[in-house]
Amino acid sequence: MRRSLIAAPAVVLAGLALAGCGAVSTVTKYPVSGSMVALPECAGENFIVYNEGIGPAIKRAGQGLAELDQPVNFSGAFSADQAQDGRTALTIEMCGPGVGPDGTRDGATTLARSFARTDGLRDKLGSLLVINSDNGIRIATAPFDTARFASETPVAELRSQWRDAPKEK
Numbered sequence: 001m002r003r004s005l006i007a008a009p010a011v012v013l014a015g016l017a018l019a020g021c022g023a024v025s026t027v028t029k030y031p032v033s034g035s036m037v038a039l040p041e042c043a044g045e046n047f048i049v050y051n052e053g054i055g056p057a058i059k060r061a062g063q064g065l066a067e068l069d070q071p072v073n074f075s076g077a078f079s080a081d082q083a084q085d086g087r088t089a090l091t092i093e094m095c096g097p098g099v100g101p102d103g104t105r106d107g108a109t110t111l112a113r114s115f116a117r118t119d120g121l122r123d124k125l126g127s128l129l130v131i132n133s134d135n136g137i138r139i140a141t142a143p144f145d146t147a148r149f150a151s152e153t154p155v156a157e158l159r160s161q162w163r164d165a166p167k168e169k
Contacts, residue, residue, distance in 0.1 A: 028062060029066075030062060030063050030066035030067070032066050032067050037066040037067075037071055038066075038071075039062065039065055039066055039071050039072070039073035040071065040072060040073045040095050040096060040097055041073070041095070042073050042074065042075035042093070042094075042095035043075060043095070053118045053119070053120050053121040054078065054080070054090070054115075054121065056118070057111075057114040057115050057117075057118040057121060058074050058111065058114065060114050060118075061074075061110050061111045061113070061114035064110040064113070064114070065107060065110050065111070068103065068106050068107060068110065068155075069103065069106070070096065070098065070099045070100075070103040070106075070107075071096075071107075072094050072095065072096035072099055072103065072104070072106075072107035072132070073094070073095050073096070074092055074093065074094050074095070074111060075093045075094075075095055075133075077092070077093035078090065078091060078092040078093065079091045083126045083127065085126055087124055087125060087126025087127075087144075088124050088125050088126055089126055089127045089129075089142075090115075090125060090127070090128050090129070091128075091129040091130075091131065092111070092128070092129070092130055092131070093130075093131050093133050094107055094108065094130050094131065094132045094133070094134075095132070095133060095134055096132050096134055096135070097134045098134075098135075099132065099134070099135065100135070100137075101137055101139075102156075102159060104130070104132045104135070104137045104139060105139060105158075105159040105162045106155050106156065106159070107130075107132075108128070108130040108139055108141075108162060109149070109155050109158045109159070109161070109162075110155060111130070112128055112141065112144070112149040112158075112161075113149050113150065113155075115128070115144075115149070116144075116146045116147075116148075116149035116150035117150050122146045122150070123146070125144045125146070126142065126143055126144055127140060127141065127142035127143060127144055128140065128141050128142070128144055129165055130162075136167075137164075138164065138165040138166070138167060139162040139163065139164060139165055140162065140163060140165040141161050141162050141163070145161060148161060149161070
C-alpha cells in the first residue's frame with residue numbers, strides 16, 4: 001500500500017512533465033518536388049482525435065496542404081454544431097501568413113477534399129466555414145458538396161465552391 005502511495009505522486013509528476021514537454025511543437029515536413037516543406041505553425045492545440053473523424057482527416061490533408069503554391073495549415077480551433085437538417089456545421093481556423101483569397105480557397109478545398117473522402121464524416125458534413133486568421137478572410141461552402149470535393153477536379157477549379165462569409169457581430 002505504501003509503495004502505491006509513493007508511486008502515485010511520481011506518476012502524476014511524470015505526467016505533468018510530459019504534458020509540459022508536449023508544449024514544444026515538432027514541425028512535420030512533407031516531401032514536395034525533391035525538398036521538404038513545413039506547414040506554417042498555428043497557434044492553438046494540435047488535432048489529436050475527434051469522434052467524427054475531423055482530426056484524422058486534417059492530418060491526412062497535410063501532404064496536399066504542403067504541395068500548394070502557398071502552403072497553409074489548420075489550428076486546433078474549430079467548432080462543430082448541429083444544423084437544422086441534422087448535419088454538422090463545421091467552423092475551422094486556418095493559418096496562412098501572406099496567403100490571399102485564392103490561396104485560402106485552395107487550402108480550404110484541400111481540407112474539404114479530405115473531409116469528403118472520410119467515411120463517417122462525408123455524409124454528416126452540411127457546411128464548412130474556414131477562417132484564415134492571419135489575414136481576416138472568411139469563406140464558406142454550404143451546402144457541403146461531397147461529390148464535387150471528392151472528385152479529381154483541380155483545386156483551382158473548385159475555388160468557385162467558396163463564397164465570402166461575413167464576420168460575426
